[in-house]
Amino acid sequence: MSGGFITKAKKFFKTLGPGLITGASDDDPSGIATYSQAGAQFGLTTLWTSLLTFPLMAAVQGMCARIGIVTSQGLTVTLKKHYSKPLLYTMLLFSFPAITLNIGADIQGMGAVANMVFPQVPVFVFCISITAILMFVIINFSYEKIARILKWLCLSLLLYIIVPFMVKQDWGLIAKHTLIPTLEFNKEFLAIIVGILGTTISPYLFFWQATMEAEGMQHKKKVVVNNVILGEMKMDVNSGMLLSNVVMFFIILTAGSVLFPVGITHIDTVDQAAKALEPLAGKLTYLIFATGVLGTGLLAIPVLAGSQSYMLAETFGWQAGLDKKFAEAKPFYISIIISLIVGLSLDFMGVSPIKALLYTAISYGLTAPVLIAIILHIGNNQEIMGKHTNSKLSNILGIITLLLMTVAAVGLIWFLIKG
Secondary structure, X not given: OHHHHHHHHHHHHHHOOHHHHHHHHOOOHHHHHHHXXXXXXXXXXXXXXXXXXXXXXXXXXXHHHHHXXXXXXXXXXXXXXXXXXXXXXXXXXXXXXXXXXXXXXXXXXXXXXXXXXXXXXXXXXHHHHXXXXXXXXXXXXXXXXXXXXXXXXXXXXXXXXXXHHHOOOOHHHHHHHHHOOOOOOOHHHHXXXXXXXXXXXXXXXXXXXXXXXXXXXXXXXXXXXXXXXXXXXXXXXXXXXXXXXXXXXXXXXXXXXXXXXXXXXXXXXXXHHHHXXXXXXXXHHHHHHHHHHHHHHHXXXXXXXXXXXXXXXXXXXXXXXXXXXXXXXXXXXXXXXHHHHHHHHHHHOOOOHHHHHHHHHXXXXXXXXXXXXXXXXXXXXHHHHOOOOXXXXXXXXXXXXXXXXXXXXXXHHHHHHHO
16 A cells, blocks of 8 residues: 555656746745745634635646746747847846846845854855856756756755744644734735735746746657646646645744744844744744755746746747757756846945835736736637637636736835835
């Protein structure tokens, strides 16, 4: 019986790929800081958001994955072929600064957390070392090897599921706040809801998902799209989005049950969250939390840098692919190097992670509703998708996501105007 279970588990893990990596990379150090702030500021009252965001993320990422599989092309190529160039360039204009700032904030967060564990080594040394390691791996390793590494790094997210069980919990209260939404009609609460939506439903993930699925189909060569392939994709995407939201739930729970009760209600950076846990929940809890930050950063930054470079390559017709050698796709790899170096340089230019996250949220918030509307249109376009257009459920969830993200964008603008 145990042998059969192991065989099934191996088969299941083998079907996981782009969806799992996409979902896991969504819980990057920047996202962890947002979820920690939600828990620290409002306790357990935002736990219900993980139930809301899961089906919405799964629906949108599932559409992106299906577009990549059916067309064997990235989302940028589809936009370029079937939509106006000004629209494409506007998406790029808003996406690139946001992705670069996100990379910079994640590198800074990882460097700060590593410095807490090894205080004798300066933060900037860790930041440079992390960037150099990522550059080496992305340029020298094959697509299959990078995909395997990223899949195993997803396990680092499981550390966040352990943390809440290391302190006493009121599981009845947790269940109540998970199943019954709590709404507070004030600027601070609405701002954190906007932040959670912007962090979980990020435009760069749309591009990465479609491109990775397309690259996977190109590797298979001459495989006809059928229900088996689409079924495996759905399982992969749903598993990745479920993992992402479970981790989000447990990070909010950790901060809400450990930091909020003792009056620590303001978290600006992910290292602050880790530091605040140490005296309250013990050294081991703090180390587990910090290790998770490093693991998720190593997972998320290649996705961020890769999605940006794929977007550029698909726009300008460059040779692209993580399976290609540097000499075969020089502009593609050079753009990855530049994005990592620019992201790293933000720390030396005095750009704070909080400002970087604010500007990132603004860019993502403005582009996400437009992109979701386009993805819905592509997903229902028979000329592009043939018989694999959106199901009724996908359309309903997609429209709900579009409306919520539009409200979030309007809310974000309102918060900025009001200061």
